[in-house]
Amino acid sequence: MGGNGWRLAEGGRIDRSRPLRFRFDGRDHVGFHGDTLASALLANGVRLSARSFKYHRPRGIMGAGVEEPATLVHLAGELASGNRPATTLRLSDGLEAWPVNAWPSARLDIGAVNQMIARLIPAGFYYKTFKWPDWHLYEPAIRRAAGLAPAPATPPDGAWEARHAHADILIAGAGPAGLMAALVAGRAGARVILADEGIEAGGSLLTRRLSIAGAPALDWVTAAVAELAALPNVMHLQDAAVWACREHNLVMVEERAPSRPAILGRSWRVRAGRVITATGAIERLMVFEGNDQPGVMLASAAQAYVNRWAVRPGRRAVVFTNNDSAYAAAADLARAGVEVAAIVDSRDPVPEHARAASAGLPVLAGHVVRSTQGGRALRAVTVAPLAGGGARRIDCDLLAVSGGWSPAVHLYSQSRAPIAWDDRLAAFLPAGPAGPVAAAGAADGALELGVALADGAAKARAALADLGFAPPDAALPEAEDLPYGITPLWTVPGAGAKAFLDIQNDVTVADIELALREGYSSIEHVKRYTTGGMGLDQGKTGNVNIIGAVAERLGKTPGEVGVTTFRPPWTPVEFGAIAGRRSGPVVLPYRHTPLTDWHMDQGAVIYEAGARWRRPGYYPRLGEAFQDTVNREARTVREGVGIYDGAPLGKYEIKGRDAARFLDWIYTNVFSSLTVGNGRYGLMLTDDGLILDDGVSFRLAEDRFVMSTSTGNADAVGQHMEKLLQIERPDWQVMITNVTSQWANATICGPKARAVLQAMGTDIDMSPAAFPFMSVRDGRVAGLPARVARVSFTGELSFEVNVRPRDLPALWAAAMTAGAPFGITPIGSEANHVLRVEKGFLSLGHEVDGTADPHDLGMSWVMAAAKPDFIGKRSVDLRRASGRPRRELVGFRPLDPDRQVPEGAPLTPGGRTEATEGFVTACVWSVVEGRWLGLALLQDGRARIGTRAHVRLPGGVIEVELCPPVFHDPKGERLRS
Amino acid sequence: MTGYDVAIESLPMQAVIDLKGEAAALAGWCGDVLPQFPARPNSLTRASGRALLHIGPGHWLLCADLADEDSLIAALRPDAAPPQVSVVPVSDSLAHFAVTGPDAAEVMAVATPLDLHPTVFAEDAASFTEAFGLRALVRRHPGGFALSVDRSFAPMILQALSLSAG
């Protein structure tokens, strides 16, 4: 370095006292603090730094920022990530980068053979070939060739953060317009967030030599940044890209290297009252044969390299332009010691102010660059008059091109504000009425510094006024800039198969012409057929050129051709940042009962139950097989006593003058007739006539009920009830309180349950007469305040002992101690499943699968026919009226008692391979019958009880005998005992 | 520094009584057991160690030390309340956490989209909102914020808060 003459001896925003070693494409180099990888490569004389996607053509560095279409790298080591533009990559010590899509290196790339068959693989070629004999023959090779960087293989060390923020005004971009807007808004006292994707603030002022208020513009930047830092109401984020502007002013920012806390990056969800997009403008390429050669560079990038990074991107330059801004770039190149052989301007005449800006440099007005010479590095360009005529060769190793400027309307347009074509600037510009999102500065078409500053201030003042702030009086600083004018030249005559419109995806003028020739003439068709604008850069330098080229060929204006939609992200965003620390429990929350830890200590296998509760599936003992465990637990309940944790059961207190009337309305059966202290099973439907939930409700007082719901549906039932009340019956006096977590319960069930409760000690009269089935009593159990309900989900004598969750561990311990002599055993959901199937009790997700109605399930008894209306009645009746055959709940026993039938298995007529007539909802090993049996929903099932049906499996047929869906204690004597 | 300068701590169970009904009816039933009714939605008033939070239309929470629970229940007589008033003890339903320290607001900004800036979320503010996808009550707490969620989520929310603190 240094000695090769690429790096200037002084100037630039680099720290020559802090050298940084890095490795690129297998070779070692040294750069400085303040460099990007791109500036360091140029300073080390590296010109060939990439290979193109399709043809593997040699490419260099063409841009100086996010617009870079050519040199993408992937990083090795700790920073491992792929497809990063070298121009936005801050150089760090030890950085190791490789060009993507080149093997073994960009210099010796094997894939370059594709250049030899380029003629065979024009746009869309793959739609026409690779069909015979089959696409699968070609696909693996194409997949390997496609893709750019390798996929990340290991999770990174470290974490990202995603967080919320709120601002009165969010400003995207800390260039001149953004800084000016931030100053005005900040001084007014508004909460301001200023976010800029650059490593430092300043935007275009960092790369151009301009003055503000008579001093170097960067002095003004420094002062502005300092003033903003001192304002407590302003937050200023650098290295923070605003990548999306969504509905209701939700603005997404990716902060790439936060200093505190030490995280890899941070995603900000900013909700802003007003948004100002001061995102600058992007320079376009010129389009001619060989415009992609290493050595061809955007004029603004060449200017940035000499001014900001003190690097000469070449020794002898030609500047090719159709507008005024390149003249300043040419002047800066010359000032840095680059010999400017010519400024080739397609316009004639060239405005005087432009000539003046580059005083003394030779200008070829009305000329164009027709082609470039050289292979891996530019050696010369061929220049000719635009109108035709004698070509001449100019030796050079740098061609700085400027096809004009496209305001970065991306964020503005994402907010759904309209844009429109502007002939004067030859660009799409913000065209919306004043709204919550405004563009400012170059992004608004204000391409001259003074106008940009004024625009930034004006947009801030408008936003302040909208929000009710008094805008401060602010004098605008004086600024001088070159006026901007352009006469577009979309493609140089003769541009064809090697004139690139989209550098990254290798889309040429010939490709566009082919697309149009074949009828793909909508701009969306052109984009999709050629893949132009679909690369990582999303066509930042090329899209408008494509639109211009298409317009030219169709005889339309670019405005008539239109743009493809601007979609987030503005620049690629790491998925890690989007998720932040959200993982595991924050992706899928979980819920514990007061006993979940106890269950786990007992070795229970924990299941993910409904509503995210974690509860025991079964409690295996050492050496015990799964089925043995389930049998043991189920048998305990049938023969002795079991206990289970019922805490997750949904519970609501329903209070008010109209509480009973409300229950009558939302349940299919009647609750108003229930006497205090007693309970009733209820079935709840939606107005579609489908089952929503079931459960038992008890009447605690005339105006007060406690309702239980299934675990998984507790929230849905709450939503259903509140919606009906607040939307349909606001005049009813009903108040609902969710007490799911206020009452936990241990359910003690089995023939010896009463004995256990008595052994635990209770002041409730436990005799069947005093405390019958389906009643509820308040009292004390084991000294704890309890509400005991006689309900049964197992078919046995059962007491649901409800206590405050804080008391549940003590209650449980008391039950285990007092129950020990009776052999009390904790049971999990597997055994519960067996017990409920034996009783023919319904289970949501099994029999209640979202399609069955109560009649199907044999529950016509629960449909109070006398009630004129309840939720769901009208639809159930209507559906019945169609006379369509229904699937009805039946029990079944496989003829072979040892044959398990898979749950979910279809039943077909005769077991044949034809449309199903039902399916198995549940099948368990019954401890009371000592065999497999189950439940099924079967067409006209009830009428077929006593006959046989056939389960059709891939491997054969299982014949089953149909029976009523209750296998155990059909009269219910045990649960009433 | 690797994480935020913040302390995450589990707070003890509080006495919490859920109150629903018209303010006048509630005032009539509850008498001077309650602090003065808050004037604004999502704000709270305090008196003699009790706080009254106006958390929804016709909906308040009365919070106090757990030691006060029995006396509150005795005074408010949930089982005897008239039809137009709902009084339900829900102390066990909520688990409370304190997020305190210089960076408390940073951690809260990870947890919840609610704007907790002092000009928006005042000293007496108390509101249910969303935190880590859950329904959560946020209040100011000496040196930071208190966050309350359904108790069944307590282990999960503690994990989430600790993760967010870095």
Add this chain to the structure above:
Amino acid sequence: MQRYSFLSLCRHALGQHRGWAPVWRTRPLRDRYSAIIVGAGGHGLAAAYHLAKDHGITDVAVLEAGWLGGGNVARNTVTIRSNYMRDESIPFYVKSVAMYEALTRDLNFNLMHSRRTMIDVLQTWGMVRDRRRRRLIMDIYGSTYRDIDVAELRRRIPALTGGGPGSRLPILGAAVHTDAAVNRHDAVAWGYARAADAMGVEIHQQTPVRTLLRGADGAIAGVETARGPVRAPVVALAVSGHTTTLTETVGLRLPLRTINLTAFVSEPVKPVVDVVVNCPDLGVYLSQSDKGELVIGGATDLGQSFRRDIKQSVFEDTVAAMLELFPAFRRLKLMRQWGGHLDMAHDASPIVSATDIAGLIVSAGWWGGYKAIPAGGAGLAHLIATGRPDALTAPFGLNRFRHLDYVIETGTTTAR
């Protein structure tokens, strides 16, 4: 129609590809056709193709408001599968999947159809039971699911490193749906359009239909377009999302509401996943395109929306879900995201049906409709040509709502 082959490509290369003719023609819009199809998306173009090919009806205009293939066919995740649960659905999708496999040859257009298989990652017993139920009934119709264990899953998808024993939801197993495929969505639209055009069907782009027209007898008479009235005795709507917008111009209300489905892609990387991975318990599915981008879809926002973009919350939920199973993808970058709107029927199943207005036919309610294009298009063509549904689309008539006989696919997969 110019034949596409490697040889023709070589021959045209010699002529610098100047000899390629337009794949579809632009012709004057006439004022009368035998049938009008509104919407040149996947279903509309497929119906036009089948009208010509199966029924010999070519006096057909396909009217498109924007550019052909610009609707949902341009903005989906190209997941093609038949792992449904109901007798009404499975045979329809089995047929559609089979038609897709032959379509490259039928259309002489490389759809890059790739039978990539789909693997469902199962993390709850409820989901295991759901997949078992599907597997057993799908077998009847020749669609296949095969169970694999976790070790086999990790061998098939090495990048799937999450869901281990200590994770929030450890993986219990997986189900492999070998019939599942992906292909190139644009190619499907273009291939159908080119073939339909070659048989004489007219495709009119930039021809928005403003209103439907009814005759004195109440039957459909045609449409009023931005370019004037066009008459036809049969009008079929295949305008995903906009069905009610059009039917309401003649007072016909339908049990449909328009919602937005969204997806996004990562930066292109070298091959890392070669199947469609579906994680229904977490709510995310993904596959890698031939260009190297991961194509990722997830949760649905059920609010009515005609806006084609993604909600940040939906996007973040999907990303977080993906990273649970693919933690290394934290370093992968989002490149592009989009949405498409579709009209969802009250029971969330499709509607291919005649209506109360004679001659007016709708094909709507396609959510996950990309996989249904071939069979849906053939079914729509049959309905247009004969006035009756074919056997596969018969269950999806509007008359099912008359008695609320919904077709409910319970536990539909995440992958749409």
Add this chain to the structure above:
Amino acid sequence: MLVLDCPFCGPRNESEFAYGGPALAPRPADPSAVSDADWVDWLTVPPNPMGEVEERWWHLRGCGAWLTVRRHTVTHAVTEVRLGR
């Protein structure tokens, strides 16, 4: 992500709310008096305009109120939020 201006709570993030479907006409007081066709229509056919639509949202993570929201289905602009119907 929308912002809904809850009449009780003020502007809140969408993540506090649950979407509750399109706003249907009031449920018929006596459904049995309604014709089959009208019942099916009420139940299954929601307004579906490319424009403003009324829909229900439940502020379940906030104040618990059911809200009726008027929202534009293309721009997502919310022009009214009210308590209850």
